[in-house]
Amino acid sequence: MTDVLQTLLATFNALQLQEVELLAACKGNQRAQFEEKYKQARKAYWAYLDGAFKNDDDEVAALATQLNVVNAWLANATKEMGDMSKVLDQIDKALSLGEQLAAKAALL
Amino acid sequence: MTILRSRFLRLAGLLMVLPLLLSTACKTSTDARVAATQLTATAKTLADYYTALSCIVDKTDQLYALQETLGGTTYDDDTRKHVLGVKAELEKRAALARTFSSIAGSFARLSGSTASTDVPASAAKLEAQVEALKVTAPLSKQQQGLMASALQLFVTAVQEHKERQAAAAMDGFTGALAQLVASEAELYDSLGSQYAVLSRSMAMVLVRQGMVDPGAQLKPALEPYGLTALPAKGALRERLAAALEEQIAAESRAIASNQKNATTALKASLEEMAKRVHRVATDNPLAPDQTPLTLETVEAWATRIVAL
Numbered sequence: 226m227t228d229v230l231q232t233l234l235a236t237f238n239a240l241q242l243q244e245v246e247l248l249a250a251c252k253g254n255q256r257a258q259f260e261e262k263y264k265q266a267r268k269a270y271w272a273y274l275d276g277a278f279k280n281d282d283d284e285v286a287a288l289a290t291q292l293n294v295v296n297a298w299l300a301n302a303t304k305e306m307g308d309m310s311k312v313l314d315q316i317d318k319a320l321s322l323g324e325q326l327a328a329k330a331a332l333l
Numbered sequence: 334m335t336i337l338r339s340r341f342l343r344l345a346g347l348l349m350v351l352p353l354l355l356s357t358a359c360k361t362s363t364d365a366r367v368a369a370t371q372l373t374a375t376a377k378t379l380a381d382y383y384t385a386l387s388c389i390v391d392k393t394d395q396l397y398a399l400q401e402t403l404g405g406t407t408y409d410d411d412t413r414k415h416v417l418g419v420k421a422e423l424e425k426r427a428a429l430a431r432t433f434s435s436i437a438g439s440f441a442r443l444s445g446s447t448a449s450t451d452v453p454a455s456a457a458k459l460e461a462q463v464e465a466l467k468v469t470a471p472l473s474k475q476q477q478g479l480m481a482s483a484l485q486l487f488v489t490a491v492q493e494h495k496e497r498q499a500a501a502a503m504d505g506f507t508g509a510l511a512q513l514v515a516s517e518a519e520l521y522d523s524l525g526s527q528y529a530v531l532s533r534s535m536a537m538v539l540v541r542q543g544m545v546d547p548g549a550q551l552k553p554a555l556e557p558y559g560l561t562a563l564p565a566k567g568a569l570r571e572r573l574a575a576a577l578e579e580q581i582a583a584e585s586r587a588i589a590s591n592q593k594n595a596t597t598a599l600k601a602s603l604e605e606m607a608k609r610v611h612r613v614a615t616d617n618p619l620a621p622d623q624t625p626l627t628l629e630t631v632e633a634w635a636t637r638i639v640a641l
Binding site for chain 2: 237264
């Protein structure tokens with residue numbers, strides 16, 4: 226449980242902490258895209274909690290490691306705000322890994 | 334005639350076993366009293382802990398709505414459903430802990446001359462609450478079943494004033510309860526962490542939007558003289574706002590770490606409780622110098638959260 230929960234929480238907390246700055250840096254439809262990704266991260270965390278799945282699986286641990294790398298980058302996303310599309314790409318990557326993790330954990 | 338005879342036999346039987354019942358209603362041993370004290374205190378604290386966690390989720394729900402109102406991301410129905418689902422689960426655990434608290438009281442009263450008549454009702458309620466829990470691994474359905482059986486044995490033992498048998502019955506229950514909390518501790522701590530980040534984020538937004546007067550920080554200098562600050566302006570306002578943001582960040586970190594400390598203390602107390610009950614159940618004397626319990630940390634945290 227630890228790895229999945231911690232990584233989902235790290236993704237969501239990173240976005241939450243920088244939400245205002247990142248929203249302000251968005252141009253055109255980037256705001257809608259960011260909001261959608263934020264909501265996806267928030268929902269993934271709460272859905273996981275609600276279901277409270279277990280985690281003992283090696284594959285889950287490997288996915289968690291990958292997501293941790295992306296999260297480390299996301300934690301400082303505001304430094305990259307000049308290139309908002311790059312920020313959105315990284316968020317996409319984190320969300321995709323988070324979804325895979327939650328799906329794997331649900332099967333355990 | 335048959336009914337009268339049956340009633341007579343039952344009464345005669347009762348009169349015959351009465352001296353035996355009275356003799357087994359012996360003085361509770363020191364060990365049992367120590368275990369009972371731990372059981373009662375921990376059960377109450379456990380209920381307070383879950384109530385505080387439920388408050389955190391409640392406040393989170395309100396903050397997401399506020400976030401939307403302040404122009405942030407909208408609060409979607411799907412997420413809200415999960416948030417409320419988590420809250421409902423925490424409330425189930427709080428209810429279970431409250432019922433457990435009343436059961437623990439019965440164990441503590443075992444030294445008295447009368448068995449508590451409300452024990453069966455409380456135990457039945459607790460049994461139903463155990464079954465209603467949506468538990469995480471490693472507490473399986475089988476373990477939930479064991480908890481329910483333990484309660485039935487406990488009721489019988491209390492009614493018969495047998496403290497060691499009651500302790501033996503509680504042994505399985507308290508062990509499983511300690512395991513439940515240990516296995517879910519990460520979930521609980523994550524709730525504290527997300528709340529700390531969310532509330533910090535919202536407070537920062539309000540400070541930056543100029544919705545908060547940072548001049549309130551001048552209060553310690555002015556209050557002893559009965560003076561009130563005017564709304565801060567210009568460079569002073571900026572300096573005070575920066576200090577306020579640092580203060581918010583520090584308090585946010587404290588919210589998360591206090592939550593973790595409370596969980597750690599609660600887990601330790603539950604383990605100690607289970608250990609003491611187990612010793613009474615197995616007739617294994619407790620150490621003469623019982624170390625003080627760490628429930629104050631949990632109570633202080635719970636009181637603060639509920640008061641927020």
